[in-house]
Amino acid sequence: MFKTEEMEINLGPQHPSTHGVLRVKLHLDGETITRCTPMIGYLHRGVEKICENKTFFQGQVWTDRTDYVASVSNNLGWAEGVEKLFGITVPRRAHYIRTMLTELNRITSHLLWLGTHALDIGAMTVFLYAFREREEILSIFEAFCGARLTTTAFRIGGLREDLPPGLEKLVRAFQARFLDCIDEYETLLTENRIWKKRTIGVALLNAEDAIALGVTGPVLRAAGSNYDIRKAFPYASYAEMDFEVATQTAADTYARYLVRLEEMRQAHRIINQCLDGLPEGPVMAKLPKVLKSEVNEVYHAIEAPKGELGYYFVGEKGGQNPYRMHIRAPSFINLQALSKMVVGRLLADVIAAIGTLDVVLGEVDR
Amino acid sequence: MTPTLTQYLVISLLQIVVVMGFVMTLVPLLTFAERKVIGYVQVRLGATRVAGGLWGAQRGRTHQSRTFTGGLNGFMWWLGRWPVISIFRGLPMFIADALKLLTKEDIVPIEADKAVFVLSPALAMVAAFTVFAAIGFAPGALFYFPAKFPYLGGLPFYGFLTDLNVGLLFILGVASVGVYGIVLGAWASNSKYPLLGGLRSAAQIVSYEVPLTLSLLVPVVLTGSLNFNEMSTRMATDIPVNGLVGIGRTLLMFVGFFVYTTCGFAETNRTPFDLAEAENELVAGFHTEYSGMKFSFFFLSEYASMITVSALASAFFLGGHYLLPFGLQPTWNHFFQNSPSAFLAWTCTPSILWFLLKIFFLLFVFLWVRATVPRYRYDQLMDVGWKFLIPYTLVMFVIAALLRYAA
Amino acid sequence: MASPRYSLLRTLIPFDIYGGMKLTGKYFGKVLRQANRGLKRTHVVVEYPEVPTTLMPRFRGRxxxxxxxxxxxxxxxxxxxxxxxxxxxxxxxxxxxxxxxxxxxxxxxxxxxxxxxxxxxxxxxxxxxxxxxxxxxxxxxxxxxxxxxxxxxxxxxxxxxxxxxxxxxxxx
The missing domain is CATH 3.30.70.3270 (Alpha-Beta Plaits)
Known part of the structure; x- marks a missing residue:
C-alpha cells in the first residue's frame, strides 16, 4: 500500500547556508543523506585563462577575486610565485609587512568563517561580534592599500608603498583587544552544550582520507596532521617567526573550530612579532621595466587560511604573460571531502560540513 | 448585581475586544522588539528609521545641512540623542511590516493542495488565539463600570474572558491543535523543504507535549485544581511561610519554571528548538511556500503562542498576579501586609501590572535566548526531550506529589 | 572542559548557556545605555547617510x-x-x-x-x-x-x- 522512495533535494544554488552559489544535490532517506553531490561552476569566470592573457603585473587583480575573503593571501601567492619565476629577491622589510598583512588576512578569513559557521548552526550573535573585529582589520587594509576587500596589496618585487604613518598604531590597537574578543566567541560557543552537540563527531574526516583527497589547511590539521606550509616550506618571513601549528586529533567539526581559533591566536602572535621586529630598509626590489620570462615553470604554495594555495606558472621565452597558469585552490579541493563527510548523516550536518570546510565559491569556481 | 443575559453578552464582547486587542497589538510590537533586542545584543542598532526618503531623509538632499530633522525620520533621529529611550527609534516599523504583509501578493503554488493550504494558517492562528480565552490576566474584576455608565453601570469588567474550571486542559488542548496548522500547511505546500519542516514539527510536538504537560502537572498537583485563576493564585499564596514544605515548593517551582520554559521554547518553535523553520537548513521550513497574509498568520500564531507560554509560566511559576515569584509572596506578605507604608501594603495585593511585567520579561527572555544559543539538530532535540526533560519532569511530578502529601 | 566530578551537575544545570546569556545580556545593557550619539559607544554601526563615514587617506575611489x-x-x-x-x-x-x-x-x-x-x-x-x-x-x-x-x-x-x-x- 505504501511505498517509500528517496527524496532528491537541491541545497542551493540559492540557499541561505551554502556560502554563495554552491549547489549540493542530496538524496534523502527521511532526513538521512544517502548520496551527496556538490555541483559547482555557477561562479566560473575563467580566471586562469584570463591571467594567461594578462601580464604578470596585471594578473594579480584576478587573484583578489578568487578567494575574496582572503585576497591578501592570494596576492602573496601570486607575487611570490612570480618572484620565484624571475628569481627576484624581495627586501626583508617587505617580507615582514607581507607576513603581517597575510596573518591579519588569516584572521579576517577565520572570523568570517566563524561567523557564518556559527550562523549556520543557529548562533546568530557570534556573526556580528566576529564582523566587528573583521571590520577593524579591513580598515587596516584600507589604510595600507586603499581597498578593503579586493586589496591588490602587494607588487611583484615587494610593496608599492611603505606602511602609511599611523598604521602601526591601528594594528597595535587591534592586537590589544583581539585576544579578549576570541574569548568572547569562546564564551558563546566552546562550552555551549548545543554547539558541542552540533559539532562534536559531526563531519568526520580522518587524516588518511584527508590526505587521499588532497585536503589541506585546518581541516587536515584537525585530523592530527601538522602539515602547515608556513613550517614545512617557509616563505615570506615565516622562518624567522616563532609560532606553533595548531593541531587537534578528533577530526570533527569541533576540532576544526578549535584549530581555527588557535590559528587566530597564533596569527596574533606572528603579527606582534612582525611589528616588534620590523626591519628598516626599502620595500621594493630593483626590477626591470618589463618582465620577460624564460622557458621555465614554478609552483609556489602558501598556507592560505583555507589550506594550501598553489600558483603554478609556465613561462615562455620572452613572454610578458604566463604561458600557462594554474591555481591550486584549497576550497575547490577541500570541497571534494563534502560527500565523504555527510553520507549517512542528517540534513543539518550538511550545513555544518559546508561551514566547517570553509569554502568560498569564488575560489571553487574561479 | 447580576447582569442580564444581554448585559453579560455585551461585557463579554467588550472583554474579547480588549484581550484580542491587547494580544494583536503586542504581537507586532514583539516583532519590533525582536529586531531591537537582537540588534542591541549584536552591537548594532536594529531598525532606526522608517520609510526613508518619504519624509525625512529626502529633505536632506543638500548634504551639508541637517534638514532631515523634519518629518517622521527627523523625530526618529531626534530620539537617537537620548540613551535607553532611543530603543524606540524605528517603532513605526511594525506598521510598515503589517502593511507590507497585507499588501503582498498572495501566492498559492500550482501543485499545492489548495483547500488545506488556505485553511492551515487559519487553523494555526485560531488555535493560538483561542487559548487566550482561558488565560486570566487579572484574577478578579479589573474594574467596575461607574454607576452612571449607560446600560452597564455598576457591573464588573473581569480581567479574564472565561473562568473555566478546566482552563488548563483547555489551554493545552487548544494550543496543541496549532501544530496541525503547521503540519498540514507544510504538507499542503507540496514542496520539499516545507515537508521536512512539517515532519520535524510533528516529531517535535510529539516529544515536547509530554514534558510540557508533565511540568504543568506540578502546579496541578500542588493546587488540586485546573482553573487558571485559582491555580495561579494558590501557587502564589497558598504556601506555608516556613518549614521544609515551603522551601521544597519554592525550589520545585524554581526548577519547574526553567523546565517549563524550556519545553515552552520547543512548543513555540523558538530557538534553540526552531527546527521546523530552521532558516539555515530548510530555507524557511514549513512556511517556505507561504507569502503575504497567510505567512503572517503563521507568524502571528508563533508570537501569540509565545505570549501564551509566557503567561502560563508567569502564572504558575513566577507568582502570577503577585509581586514575588516562586511562592515567596507569603513570606513577603508576612512582613509587609500590615505595613504602614501604603506602597508596601499594595505590593502584597494582586495586580495585573505584575502579571504583565512578568509576561514582558519572559518575552524578552525569548528574544534574548534566540540571540544567544545555536540550534539543536533534529535527533538531538528528541534526545533532549525524551532523555532529559521527561525524566526531569517525572521526578518533579513525584516530588510535587510528596509535597502535596506532606502538606 | 568539565571535570567528570561535576559533569552530572553541569548536565543538569546549563551553566554554559548561562555564560553566553550573561555575555549577550551585558552587550544588550551596554548598547541600551549607549545607543545615542554620545562619545563612548559599544555598537559599531554607522548611521551612514546622516553621519559621515571616514575614509583612509589611501582610499581608492573614482x-x-x-x-x-x-x-x-x-x-x-x-x-x-x-x-x-x-x-x-x-x-x-x-x-x-x-x-x-x-x-x-x-x-x-x-x-x-x-x-x-x-x-x-x-x-x-x-x-x-x-x-x-x-x-x-x-x-x-x-x-x-x-x-x-x-x-x-x-x-x-x-x-x-x-x-x-x-x-x-x-x-x-
Whole structure:
C-alpha cells in the first residue's frame, strides 16, 4: 500500500547556508543523506585563462577575486610565485609587512568563517561580534592599500608603498583587544552544550582520507596532521617567526573550530612579532621595466587560511604573460571531502560540513 | 448585581475586544522588539528609521545641512540623542511590516493542495488565539463600570474572558491543535523543504507535549485544581511561610519554571528548538511556500503562542498576579501586609501590572535566548526531550506529589 | 572542559548557556545605555547617510584627472595607464594643442562600469596626472552615466562625481 522512495533535494544554488552559489544535490532517506553531490561552476569566470592573457603585473587583480575573503593571501601567492619565476629577491622589510598583512588576512578569513559557521548552526550573535573585529582589520587594509576587500596589496618585487604613518598604531590597537574578543566567541560557543552537540563527531574526516583527497589547511590539521606550509616550506618571513601549528586529533567539526581559533591566536602572535621586529630598509626590489620570462615553470604554495594555495606558472621565452597558469585552490579541493563527510548523516550536518570546510565559491569556481 | 443575559453578552464582547486587542497589538510590537533586542545584543542598532526618503531623509538632499530633522525620520533621529529611550527609534516599523504583509501578493503554488493550504494558517492562528480565552490576566474584576455608565453601570469588567474550571486542559488542548496548522500547511505546500519542516514539527510536538504537560502537572498537583485563576493564585499564596514544605515548593517551582520554559521554547518553535523553520537548513521550513497574509498568520500564531507560554509560566511559576515569584509572596506578605507604608501594603495585593511585567520579561527572555544559543539538530532535540526533560519532569511530578502529601 | 566530578551537575544545570546569556545580556545593557550619539559607544554601526563615514587617506575611489596650476591638463599621453589597465577601461587619443609642447589628450575616456579600482593606472603614471579620488557613492541609474570623458561625456573626468541622494553629510 505504501511505498517509500528517496527524496532528491537541491541545497542551493540559492540557499541561505551554502556560502554563495554552491549547489549540493542530496538524496534523502527521511532526513538521512544517502548520496551527496556538490555541483559547482555557477561562479566560473575563467580566471586562469584570463591571467594567461594578462601580464604578470596585471594578473594579480584576478587573484583578489578568487578567494575574496582572503585576497591578501592570494596576492602573496601570486607575487611570490612570480618572484620565484624571475628569481627576484624581495627586501626583508617587505617580507615582514607581507607576513603581517597575510596573518591579519588569516584572521579576517577565520572570523568570517566563524561567523557564518556559527550562523549556520543557529548562533546568530557570534556573526556580528566576529564582523566587528573583521571590520577593524579591513580598515587596516584600507589604510595600507586603499581597498578593503579586493586589496591588490602587494607588487611583484615587494610593496608599492611603505606602511602609511599611523598604521602601526591601528594594528597595535587591534592586537590589544583581539585576544579578549576570541574569548568572547569562546564564551558563546566552546562550552555551549548545543554547539558541542552540533559539532562534536559531526563531519568526520580522518587524516588518511584527508590526505587521499588532497585536503589541506585546518581541516587536515584537525585530523592530527601538522602539515602547515608556513613550517614545512617557509616563505615570506615565516622562518624567522616563532609560532606553533595548531593541531587537534578528533577530526570533527569541533576540532576544526578549535584549530581555527588557535590559528587566530597564533596569527596574533606572528603579527606582534612582525611589528616588534620590523626591519628598516626599502620595500621594493630593483626590477626591470618589463618582465620577460624564460622557458621555465614554478609552483609556489602558501598556507592560505583555507589550506594550501598553489600558483603554478609556465613561462615562455620572452613572454610578458604566463604561458600557462594554474591555481591550486584549497576550497575547490577541500570541497571534494563534502560527500565523504555527510553520507549517512542528517540534513543539518550538511550545513555544518559546508561551514566547517570553509569554502568560498569564488575560489571553487574561479 | 447580576447582569442580564444581554448585559453579560455585551461585557463579554467588550472583554474579547480588549484581550484580542491587547494580544494583536503586542504581537507586532514583539516583532519590533525582536529586531531591537537582537540588534542591541549584536552591537548594532536594529531598525532606526522608517520609510526613508518619504519624509525625512529626502529633505536632506543638500548634504551639508541637517534638514532631515523634519518629518517622521527627523523625530526618529531626534530620539537617537537620548540613551535607553532611543530603543524606540524605528517603532513605526511594525506598521510598515503589517502593511507590507497585507499588501503582498498572495501566492498559492500550482501543485499545492489548495483547500488545506488556505485553511492551515487559519487553523494555526485560531488555535493560538483561542487559548487566550482561558488565560486570566487579572484574577478578579479589573474594574467596575461607574454607576452612571449607560446600560452597564455598576457591573464588573473581569480581567479574564472565561473562568473555566478546566482552563488548563483547555489551554493545552487548544494550543496543541496549532501544530496541525503547521503540519498540514507544510504538507499542503507540496514542496520539499516545507515537508521536512512539517515532519520535524510533528516529531517535535510529539516529544515536547509530554514534558510540557508533565511540568504543568506540578502546579496541578500542588493546587488540586485546573482553573487558571485559582491555580495561579494558590501557587502564589497558598504556601506555608516556613518549614521544609515551603522551601521544597519554592525550589520545585524554581526548577519547574526553567523546565517549563524550556519545553515552552520547543512548543513555540523558538530557538534553540526552531527546527521546523530552521532558516539555515530548510530555507524557511514549513512556511517556505507561504507569502503575504497567510505567512503572517503563521507568524502571528508563533508570537501569540509565545505570549501564551509566557503567561502560563508567569502564572504558575513566577507568582502570577503577585509581586514575588516562586511562592515567596507569603513570606513577603508576612512582613509587609500590615505595613504602614501604603506602597508596601499594595505590593502584597494582586495586580495585573505584575502579571504583565512578568509576561514582558519572559518575552524578552525569548528574544534574548534566540540571540544567544545555536540550534539543536533534529535527533538531538528528541534526545533532549525524551532523555532529559521527561525524566526531569517525572521526578518533579513525584516530588510535587510528596509535597502535596506532606502538606 | 568539565571535570567528570561535576559533569552530572553541569548536565543538569546549563551553566554554559548561562555564560553566553550573561555575555549577550551585558552587550544588550551596554548598547541600551549607549545607543545615542554620545562619545563612548559599544555598537559599531554607522548611521551612514546622516553621519559621515571616514575614509583612509589611501582610499581608492573614482579615477579623476588633474590639472596643474595653470589649468592645463597634466596628462602627456604616455599611454602607460591605458596599457597597464587590467580591464581596459581607459581610452586615450593622442593629439596636439596650440601653445603646448607636450602631447595633449584629445580624448581621455574612462568606462567606470568595468573599473576595478586597482590603482595600477595611477601607479604607472609618471606625471601625477591622474588620481583615484575619495568618492565611493558611484551608483547611477543609467549605464551611460558610467562613461566619463574630458568633455562631452556624461561625466567630466575633472569634476568630482555629482553627489547622489545618499551623500556623506556632516552631522552639524
Amino acid at each position: 579615477l579623476q584627472m588633474i590639472k596643474d596650476e595653470q589649468g592645463e591638463v597634466k596628462c602627456v599621453c604616455c599611454m602607460a595607464c591605458e596599457k597597464i589597465c587590467p580591464t581596459q577601461v581607459i581610452t586615450i587619443e593622442k593629439g596636439k594643442k596650440e601653445g603646448r609642447k607636450t602631447p595633449f589628450p584629445i580624448r581621455y575616456d574612462f568606462e567606470m562600469e568595468r573599473c576595478i579600482f586597482c590603482e595600477f593606472c595611477v601607479e604607472s603614471c609618471g606625471f601625477d596626472s591622474i588620481i583615484l579620488n575619495h568618492q565611493f557613492e558611484l551608483a547611477t541609474y543609467n549605464r551611460e552615466d558610467f562613461s566619463h570623458a574630458m568633455e562631452g561625456g556624461f561625466q567630466n573626468m575633472f569634476d568630482p562625481t555629482p553627489v547622489s541622494h545618499y551623500s556623506v553629510s556632516s552631522e552639524d
